[in-house]
Amino acid sequence: MASIFTKIIKGEIPSYKVAENDQFYAFLDINPNAKGHTLVVPKKEENKIFDLSEEEYSALMNFSYRVAKALEKAIPCERIGMSVVGLEVPHVHVHLIPINSMADMQFMKKEELSSEEFVSLAAQISANFK
Numbered sequence: 335m336a337s338i339f340t341k342i343i344k345g346e347i348p349s350y351k352v353a354e355n356d357q358f359y360a361f362l363d364i365n366p367n368a369k370g371h372t373l374v375v376p377k378k379e380e381n382k383i384f385d386l387s388e389e390e391y392s393a394l395m396n397f398s399y400r401v402a403k404a405l406e407k408a409i410p411c412e413r414i415g416m417s418v419v420g421l422e423v424p425h426v427h428v429h430l431i432p433i434n435s436m437a438d439m440q441f442m443k444k445e446e447l448s449s450e451e452f453v454s455l456a457a458q459i460s461a462n463f464k
């Protein structure tokens with residue numbers, strides 16, 4: 335069965351898209367640790383990150399780098415935190431999180447945002463993606 339992220343990539347479930355190319359799709363986490371919390375997902379469905387080939391892994395990191403650069407420009411923060419968990423959704427994804435403290439990396443403190451805020455954040459990040 336297709337993962338929820340595959341359904342998002344195919345447009346069957348809505349998302350706040352930040353960036354896309356033929357291999358990857360980046361969108362805002364719906365339950366963000368902080369404003370701008372973004373997920374970068376390979377379009378090829380794989381459960382665990384270290385089951386990717388070295389080439390796929392490197393390409394994922396390169397794309398995540400470009401998204402992180404856009405986040406740094408768009409979202410005021412001390413730095414961009416990066417994390418890979420995958421316990422909730424078994425489809426590889428990199429969490430990129432604009433952080434100001436360790437609490438922002440703990441997946442416990444969540445930010446409540448309106449759909450207008452999500453739309454605006456996605457547009458700001460997307461505008462800075464190169």
Ligand code: AMP
Pocket residue numbers: 338347349362363364365366373418419420421422423424
């Ligand atoms: P994990 O698999 O533990 O790395 O966490 C999965 C992440 O996906 C969580 O931070 C969720 O908030 C996020 N998530 C789950 N469903 C959606 C969705 N439909 N749109 C955006 N983010 C989602």
